[in-house]
Amino acid sequence: MKLRVLSDYPAIVVLFIWMLGPLIATIYYSFIRYNLLNPRIKGFAGIENYEFLLTDFVFTDSIYNSIQLLGSIIVITVVLGLLISYLLDQDLYGGRLLQLVIISPFFVMPTVSALIWKNLLMHPVNGYFTYLLGLFGLPPIDWFSDIPLGSIIIIVSWNWLPFAVLVFVTAQQSMSQEIKEASKMDGAGHVAFFSQIYLPHLGKAIGAVVMIQMIFHLNIFAEIFTTTTGGPGTQTTNLAFLVYRKALLDFDIGGASAGGIISIVFANIVAIFLLRMIAKNMNSDQ
Amino acid sequence: MKSNRVLLSILGWVIGFIIFFPILWMVMASLKTEIEAVATPPSFFFIPTLENYFVVQNRSDYLNYAWNSIVISVFATLLAILIAVPASYSFAFRPTKRTQFKLVWILSTKMMPPVGVLIPMYLFYKNMGLLDTHLGLILIYTLMNLPIVIWVLYTYFKDIPQEILEAAQMECDGLLNIFLYILLPLSKSAIFSTSLLSIVLIWNESFWSLNLTAFEAAPLTTFISSYSSPEGLFWAKLSAASTLAILPIMFLGWVTQKQMVKGLTLGAVK
Numbered sequence: 001m002k003l004r005v006l007s008d009y010p011a012i013v014v015l016f017i018w019m020l021g022p023l024i025a026t027i028y029y030s031f032i033r034y035n036l037l038n039p040r041i042k043g044f045a046g047i048e049n050y051e052f053l054l055t056d057f058v059f060t061d062s063i064y065n066s067i068q069l070l071g072s073i074i075v076i077t078v079v080l081g082l083l084i085s086y087l088l089d090q091d092l093y094g095g096r097l098l099q100l101v102i103i104s105p106f107f108v109m110p111t112v113s114a115l116i117w118k119n120l121l122m123h124p125v126n127g128y129f130t131y132l133l134g135l136f137g138l139p140p141i142d143w144f145s146d147i148p149l150g151s152i153i154i155i156v157s158w159n160w161l162p163f164a165v166l167v168f169v170t171a172q173q174s175m176s177q178e179i180k181e182a183s184k185m186d187g188a189g190h191v192a193f194f195s196q197i198y199l200p201h202l203g204k205a206i207g208a209v210v211m212i213q214m215i216f217h218l219n220i221f222a223e224i225f226t227t228t229t230g231g232p233g234t235q236t237t238n239l240a241f242l243v244y245r246k247a248l249l250d251f252d253i254g255g256a257s258a259g260g261i262i263s264i265v266f267a268n269i270v271a272i273f274l275l276r277m278i279a280k281n282m283n284s285d286q
Numbered sequence: 287m288k289s290n291r292v293l294l295s296i297l298g299w300v301i302g303f304i305i306f307f308p309i310l311w312m313v314m315a316s317l318k319t320e321i322e323a324v325a326t327p328p329s330f331f332f333i334p335t336l337e338n339y340f341v342v343q344n345r346s347d348y349l350n351y352a353w354n355s356i357v358i359s360v361f362a363t364l365l366a367i368l369i370a371v372p373a374s375y376s377f378a379f380r381p382t383k384r385t386q387f388k389l390v391w392i393l394s395t396k397m398m399p400p401v402g403v404l405i406p407m408y409l410f411y412k413n414m415g416l417l418d419t420h421l422g423l424i425l426i427y428t429l430m431n432l433p434i435v436i437w438v439l440y441t442y443f444k445d446i447p448q449e450i451l452e453a454a455q456m457e458c459d460g461l462l463n464i465f466l467y468i469l470l471p472l473s474k475s476a477i478f479s480t481s482l483l484s485i486v487l488i489w490n491e492s493f494w495s496l497n498l499t500a501f502e503a504a505p506l507t508t509f510i511s512s513y514s515s516p517e518g519l520f521w522a523k524l525s526a527a528s529t530l531a532i533l534p535i536m537f538l539g540w541v542t543q544k545q546m547v548k549g550l551t552l553g554a555v556k
Contacts, residue, residue, distance in 0.1 A: 007372035011436060012388065014369065018429040019395045025406030084301060093295040100540050101302045104309060107539030109490040111511040112528040116312050119521055126324040126521075128311060134327075158308065163550065170547045208551045218399045222492035226511045240401040244497065247405050257405045264402035271397035279390050 023264070029257035036251035049258040059259070061234040062242040068149060069156070069238055070217050074210055076157040081164025081209070082202070086194055088169055099169065106162035110222035117155045118144065118227045148228050148236045155223050160216075164209050171205035172198070204277070211274040215267055239263050309532075316525035323521040338526035348527060351509035355531075357420055358505055359488040362427035363435075363481050369428070370435040371477065375465060377436075378443035379451060389440065396433040400493045411498060418502045423495060427488045434549040435484055441548060442476035443469075482538050483545040489535045506531040 030049055035041045053059050088099055105113065121128045122143040130140040143151040175197075183193055221240045224230060230237035230245060237245070239259060247256035315323045317334035342348050377385050407426070408417075416422035446469070454468040470477075492507040499508050510531055513524045539546070 007376040008388065011369050011373035011392070011432060014429060015392060015395045015432060019398060022403035022406040022410075023398070025410075026403055029405055087294065087298050087301070090294050090298075091291065092298045093291070094299070095295075098298055098302045101306050103539075103543060104306060104536055106546075107486060107490065107536040108309065108532050109507050109510070109535075110492045111496075111507045112532055113308070115510060115513055115524060116308055116528060119524065120311055120315055121308060126326055128328055131326060131328050158305070161305070166543060166547055167551055170544075205551075212551060215397050215399065219401050219493055221401070222496060222507065222511065225496055240399070240493075243401045243404060247408065248497070253405055253409070260402040260405055263399045267397055267399045267402070271394060274397070275390055275394055278393060279386065282386055282389070 026257045026260050026264070029253050030261050032254055034253040036253060045254055049254040053255055053258045053262075058234050058237065058242060062237045062239050065149060065234075065236065066218065066238040066240075069153060069220055070214055072153045073157050073160060073217055074213050076153070077161045077164040077213065078206060078209060080157075080161055081168055082199070082206075084161075084165050085168035085172060086198055088165070089172055099165075103162040103166050105158055106160070106166070108159065110159065111226050113159050114155055114223040114226040117151075117158070122151060144228055145232055148232060152220070152223050152227065152236055155227075156217065156220060160213060163213075167205050167209050168202055171202050175201050204281075207277060208274070211270055211277075214270045215274070218263055218267055239266075312525045313529050315521055316529045318522050320520055320522045323525070338522045339530070342523050342527045342530070345523075346509070346527070348509070348530065351504055351506050352530070354420065354499075354503055355489055355505035355507075358423045358427065358503070359485045361420070362424045362431065362488050363484040365424065365428040366431050366435045366484055367477060367481055370432060370439055372465075374436050374439035374443050375469065377440050378446075389437070392433045392436055396430075400430075404497060408497065416498075418499045418504070420503045422498055423503060423505070426494050426498070427491065430491070430494075431484045431487055434487070435480055438480045438483065438545055438549045439473075439476065442473060442480070446472055479542055479545050480549075483542045483549050486535055486538050486542060486546070487549075 031045055031047075033041050033043050033045045033048070084102065088095060088102070092098060108116075119127070122141075124130060124140050124142040127140075129143075133140055141147075179197065183197055188196070219240045220238060221244065224236050224238065224241050225244075228236040230241045239262070243256045243259040243263070246252045246259060250256075314330075316338055317336070318329070318332050319335060319337075322329050322332050377389060411417045411422055416425075450468070450472070451464070454464045489505075490507070492511075495505050495507045496511060499505070510524075510528060513520075513527065
């Protein structure tokens with residue numbers, strides 16, 4: 001019994017400190033006046049930081065951008081992910097190798113994918129896309145000024161599409177071969193099979209992919225940091241980038257913390273659903 | 287049916303080519319001269335050169351950043367494994383009424399968005415002199431990956447048959463002995479692949495590394511982002527640096543894809 005106490009306590013204790021310490025500190029900072037550059041600004045702020053933040057147009061823009069990023073990336077990755085994983089399930093020539101090829105982008109670090117896309121592909125003069133558009137006689141697109149948010153959506157979706165594919169491929173492996181064969185014998189076409197058997201079977205996996213991406217993409221940062229730095233204007237400033245900007249560029253700790261708290265609240269709403277699903281899964285195992 | 291399979295295969299490989307193209311194009315650009323790299327129309331056929339790789343090292347001290355990435359990801363992983371193995375062990379083999387609650391609670395710490403705790407961590411690190419140090423990043427990454435490592439190890443440990451453990455209890459005395467002489471040898475490969483997963487995740491993490499490091503302890507993620515400054519647009523060199531930064535980890539990624547699903551979906555998908 002002694003050993004048991006010794007064994008899971010270190011993990012619980014360090015995680016407890018890691019979770020609670022910064023959280024309490026963020027809550028505390030969000031209620032005081034605190035500017036790194038101007039020590040004369042101090043004292044209890046009440047809900048001033050929140051009030052200031054909530055009425056700031058940059059904040060409303062950043063919420064709007066965050067939601068747009070989340071929504072678009074999730075829809076793109078889930079829809080394409082389902083179709084590609086279904087295709088991979090069709091016993092293709094070199095299917096296993098093809099799967100490795102398709103999941104590769106997931107292992108590209110965000111700063112690399114952002115720069116490669118920004119320069120080699122999306123550059124308005126020398127980029128590969130400009131060349132492709134030229135082949136069809138189309139004018140070049142200046143991606144990061146014409147559709148800045150769209151460009152970031154494309155880059156992040158490219159990074160995360162493999163994640164959706166990987167999860168769906170794993171999930172469909174638990175589908176019984178008999179069902180597949182039986183439905184083929186009944187003459188079910190691809191469309192019927194996909195919509196009536198494949199999709200329902202993957203329901204849980206789709207739910208997981210959506211929720212996990214919601215939590216991860218709240219923190220999209222590297223892609224924005226390396227391509228647009230939040231601009232032009234506020235067009236690509238999301239919640240994460242706003243907090244970074246307030247804290248490390250404007251040195252407004254109070255305001256930045258208020259933004260942090262809002263992102264925690266949002267993530268928690270999502271997390272509750274995800275955790276319930278995981279707990280349910282654990283119970284059905286036993 | 288046969289022609290059907292051929293058609294679907296062609297479709298699959300075309301999609302695969304499109305998805306892989308940015309990586310392929312980057313590797314190709316890294317083997318070109320700077321002039322060829324920005325040429326329009328793009329050149330597909332060229333005499334490959336390795337010059338960029340040497341220049342990247344000479345000019346920017348690439349190895350310094352690569353070394354930082356290795357040190358940080360390996361030590362953070364070791365630390366996480368060290369804390370996680372005993373915890374997962376006790377969750378899997380000595381479950382109590384509260385085990386499920388504890389496991390779910392551990393996962394919940396993973397759902398805290400880093401941006402929510404950036405401010406106190408930054409100020410704390412600044413006051414403690416941990417900014418831009420290996421130790422600083424190692425600590426954060428250990429804690430960040432701990433839930434995933436515990437979870438993946440737990441699912442492995444649970445698959446070890448109870449009978450083996452019962453037999454072990456007859457043979458050995460003391461839990462520590464069972465742990466060291468029966469369980470560890472049995473789960474060597476599980477621990478190894480979980481470590482690889484953790485290394486991949488840390489290698490690519492870029493929120494904390496961009497915010498907490500500048501040069502001394504900066505890993506490759508931070509190094510690559512320094513190429514975003516407009517005056518330094520050397521595409522061939524950028525591509526060479528990027529290729530070096532992602533290729534080794536991509537191989538690890540391919541090897542660990544199963545653990546990746548387990549780890550990232552936190553057990554929601556099996």
